Amino acid sequence: MAGEEGRSLCVLLAKHCATWLGQWNLLTPPGSLSFGAVCTLGRLMEPVHAAWLSGQSEMLRERRKENERDKPERHGELDGPNGVVRPLHAKEYLFDFPLDDNSIFLSLRRVMWRAPLSFKSDLYMNFHYQQLLGDYLNGRLILPPAAGGSSSIQHMAELSALQHLAQGQGNQPSLLEIKQYLPSQDGFSSKAEAIHSFCLGQIAAMQSLSPQDAKTGFIEFMSSLPLFGSNTFLAQKVSQSGCPSPCVVSISQEGVLFLDPKTQVQVFMMSLADVQSMQTIRPKRHGKVPAVTIHYGNSAYPQRVTIHLKQAKELYHILFLIIEELIQL
Numbered sequence: 250m251a252g253e254e255g256r257s258l259c260v261l262l263a264k265h266c267a268t269w270l271g272q273w274n275l276l277t278p279p280g281s282l283s284f285g286a287v288c289t290l291g292r293l294m295e296p297v298h299a300a301w302l303s304g305q306s307e308m309l310r311e312r313r314k315e316n317e318r319d320k321p322e323r324h325g326e327l328d329g330p331n332g333v334v335r336p337l338h339a340k341e342y343l344f345d346f347p348l349d350d351n352s353i354f355l356s357l358r359r360v361m362w363r364a365p366l367s368f369k370s371d372l373y374m375n376f377h378y379q380q381l382l383g384d385y386l387n388g389r390l391i392l393p394p395a396a397g398g399s400s401s402i403q404h405m406a407e408l409s410a411l412q413h414l415a416q417g418q419g420n421q422p423s424l425l426e427i428k429q430y431l432p433s434q435d436g437f438s439s440k441a442e443a444i445h446s447f448c449l450g451q452i453a454a455m456q457s458l459s460p461q462d463a464k465t466g467f468i469e470f471m472s473s474l475p476l477f478g479s480n481t482f483l484a485q486k487v488s489q490s491g492c493p494s495p496c497v498v499s500i501s502q503e504g505v506l507f508l509d510p511k512t513q514v515q516v517f518m519m520s521l522a523d524v525q526s527m528q529t530i531r532p533k534r535h536g537k538v539p540a541v542t543i544h545y546g547n548s549a550y551p552q553r554v555t556i557h558l559k560q561a562k563e564l565y566h567i568l569f570l571i572i573e574e575l576i577q578l
Contacts, residue, residue, distance in 0.1 A: 360567055361502060361574060362478035368465050378464040381471045382412065388434045389481045390471060391497070394512055402440055405431060406447030408470060410455055413448075414463035419456075421449055475513065479503075480567050483510065484558040485538055489517050498556055500568050502575055505543070519545055519554070521572050529561050541565045 358380050368374055384390040385408065395401040409430035413422050422430075427445045431437045458466065471477055479499040487496045487507060493516070497508040505519040523545040530540040539561040546552040558564065 360480060360570060363502065366468065366472060368468075371461065374461060374464055374468070377468055378415070381468055384481070385471065386430075386432055388432050388483065390474060391432075391476055391481070391510075391513065393475055402443050403447055404470075405437070405440070406444045407451050408467065409444060409448045410451035411463045411467040411470070413452060414455055414458050415460050415467060417460045421452060479506070480564075482556075482558055482560055482564055484556045486557040488553075488555040492516050498558070498564065500564065500571065502571060505568065517554075519543070521575060523547075524568070524572060525551070527565055527568065529565050530555070543568075 357376075359377065366377065381390060392401060392404055395404075409422070409427055412430045413426070422445070424441060424445050427448055428438060428441050431441065431444065455463070455466075476499055479501040482498045482500075484496045484498050486494045487498070489507060492507050493509050495510055496516070497506075497510045497513070499506040499508060502521070504521050505524075506515055507517040507519075508515055524543060525546070526544045528542050530542060532539050538557050538559050540555050540557040541561045541564055542553055542555045544551060544553045556564065
C-alpha cells in the first residue's frame with residue numbers, strides 16, 4: 250500500500266462503495282434500507298444517504314465508460330492523478346451483506362498477512378495501527394497469559410504508553426485515560442492503578458518518540474504476539490467436544506484454531522483443506538446469538554462443528570475469502 254497505490258486507496262474505496270451501494274439501493278424498496286456509518290482507515294464518517302450514493306455511482310459509471318472507450322485495452326483500469334490504478338473488485342469486499350437488522354456497515358481491514366509489514370508510507374502505517382489498535386481494545390488480539398494466568402501488567406503499561414504517545418500527548422496520562430487504553434474485557438479495570446504506575450515510567454523512558462515512532466512500536470509489539478495475523482472471534486459456544494465456553498476461534502491461512510481464552514492453549518484445529526461447506530444459522534429465539542456451521546472432513550467420514558457467536562456472518566465471509574484466495578494461488 251505504498252506510493253500511488255496507497256494514495257489511491259481512499260479514492261478507489263469511495264468509488265466502488267458508491268457504485269455498489271447505489272446498485273443495492275435500486276434493488277430495495279424505499280425506506281427498507283438503513284445505513285450505518287462508513288468506516289475507512291480507522292475514521293468514522295457521517296452517515297451516508299443512499300440517494301447521494303446512487304447519484305455518485307451514475308457519475309462514476311459514466312467516467313468508467315469513458316475510460317473503456319478511450320483505452321479498451323486497459324479494461325478494468327482507471328486513470329489516477331499519477332498514473333493508472335485498478336479499482337477494487339466486488340469480491341474484495343468482505344462485509345457487502347445486510348446485517349440482521351437490514352443495515353449495512355462497510356469497513357476496510359487486512360485479513361491475510363503473508364506480505365511483510367512496511368513502514369515507509371504514513372497511510373500504510375496509520376491503517377495498520379488503527380486496525381491493530383481496534384483489535385487489541387476489542388479483545389480480538391489477546392496478550393499471552395503471564396505467570397498466574399493473567400496478562401502481563403508491564404506489557405499493558407507499555408502498550409498504554411505507546412497509545413498515549415501516538416496521540417502526540419506530552420503530558421502524563423490520568424488514571425481515567427489509562428482505562429481507555431485497556432481492552433474492553435472484564436477484569437482489566439481492576440488492574441488500572443498498577444498499569445498506570447508502570448505506564449508513567451514507560452512514558453518517561455519513551456519521551457523522545459514521535460507519534461509515528463510510537464505507532465511503529467505498537468505495531469511491532471502486536472506483530473510479536475502468537476495470534477498476530479489471525480482473525481480472532483470469541484464464541485459463546487462451540488459444539489466440538491473439549492472446547493470451552495466461551496472459546497476463542499482464530500482463522501488464518503494456517504487453518505481454524507479453537508483455543509482456551511484463558512491459557513490460549515489449542516483445543517482443536519481444522520485444516521482449511523478439510524472445509525467442505527458452511528452455512529449461517531439465525532437465532533432460534535430472541536436473546537440468542539446466530540451461529541455458523543462448518544462441514545469438514547471427507548465423504549467417508551463427514552464431520553461438522555457449529556460455532557455460536559454474534560459475528561457469525563463476519564466469520565463466515567472471512568473464512569470463505571481466505572479459502573478462495575488460497576485456492577487461487
